[in-house]
Amino acid sequence: MKKSSVISAVAVLSSSAMVLSGLTVQSAAAASKHSSAPVTIVWAAGTISGNGLKADLIKHFEKLYPNIKVKIVAEPTNTDTTRAQLISEITGGATTPDVYLGDVIWPGQFGSQHLALPLNKYLPKSFFNQFAPGLVAGASYKGNVYGSPWFQDSGFLYYRKDLLAKYHLAVPKTWQQLQKEAKLLVQKKATKYGFVWEGSSYEGLTCDWMEYLTDAGGQVFNAQGQPVMNSPAALKALTFMRGLITSGVTPKAVTTFTEPQAMNVFNDGQSAFLRNWDYAYTNSQTPGQSKVIGKVGVAPLPTFAGQGSAGYACIGGWDNYINPHSKHIQADLTFIKYMASVPAETILATKASEIPTNYAVQKNPKVRALNPVLSVVSKQHLIARPSQSPNYAKVSTAIYTNINAALAGQISPKTALSQANSQLASAQSSSSL
Secondary structure (H helix, E strand, O other): OOHHHHHHHHHHHHHHHHHHOOOHHHHHHHHOOOOOEEEEEEEEEEOOOOOOOHHHHHHHHHOOOOOOEEEEEEEOOOOHHHHHHHHHHHHHOOOOOOOEEOOOOOOHHHHHOOOOOOOOHHOHHHHHHHOOOHHHHEEOOOEEOOOOEEEEEEEEEEEEHHHHHHHHOOOOEHHHHHHHHHHHHHOOOOEEEEEEOOOOOOOOHHHHHHHHHHHOOOEEEEOOOOOOOOOHHHHHHHHHHHHHOOOOOHHHHHHHHHHHHHHHHHOOEEEEEEOOOOOHHHHHHHOOOOOOOOEEEEEOOOEEOOOOOOOOEEEEEEEEEEEOOOOOOOHHHHHHHHOOHHHHHHHHHHHHOEEEEHHHHHOOHHHHHOOOOOHHHHHOOOOOOOOOOEEEEEHHHHHHHHHHHHHOOOOOOHHHHHHHHHHHHHHHHOOOO
């Protein structure tokens, strides 16, 4: 489909969704136009895509609700930095941001520390019924719902269609095949790098690690909650990841890469393969920030040879949370209700190639036709992070700091896993939050 046709289709689809499915949103807006004094709320939101998505959503929201203005404040690109910053601000009693985007793994810690409003005490059950199965449970802690699911995430393999075609290579289904093809393309000087991903010492590396570990048949904890990461399967996974670097397939600098760095290398045409989240497809097709427009394909992540037909993809996503100290709770609730509505979720899914959380939008065939990522989702196996604990931050830190050290060659994979296992045991037994 030509770019102009896609833009027109998105406009028609979004407009139809707003007219046909957004009646309750518009009716509520009409009723509130003259019922409240103007307020400005602050929405803290991280980078989603570089094509003006957030601005478009705010523009439509403010048109529906002229008495509520939204000021966007950028969150850091590092998830852990964002989490630490919000904890510091809200614990200190800050009234802004009023609403903030947060990782789906935060409900345990943020709920236990009263850093987010329990939404189920303010919104009816019907609001939560609109989300895809399992999302509300993931946004909950001890019976309360703290996050309003906004978009789902999972890892995908992005690849250069033109390069695979030129060198008669198939889309890799195993990690070994990906490594072999990536090495060939580097040797042929088709690209500077073969494969880029998120290897920095932060939450994103925990996500990547969960994919390799599960592909190899390993786990972080067993059914009894005991750490079992010091296993042959884990050693296989980590040795392979380190081998991507030592073989020259992946740059040494990957140990400092978060999502934007990996994305930028791929968009600049310097890598044949990329592991990233849903929005990466839209980023790779955005004029002005990509040199690979029209050359990118998307597929399920590979697995290790002999382990199955497709790899595991880590479940991610971001929810909208409300600051319990906010002075504009009603306006905040209006905003998050809009962001979960069919019109907003349609814009999100068609403009940013995200996986919408609104189930009606997720299953809409017209939306699926405009979002190539959605056609791949059903082919994936999904794996969650071990995050249903107020101590998850310590769990993840134990994982990514040791994995990163091994990737950087500072310690051996075997030592890294032994250290991680000991720290995981400490995190599990810790009573501090």
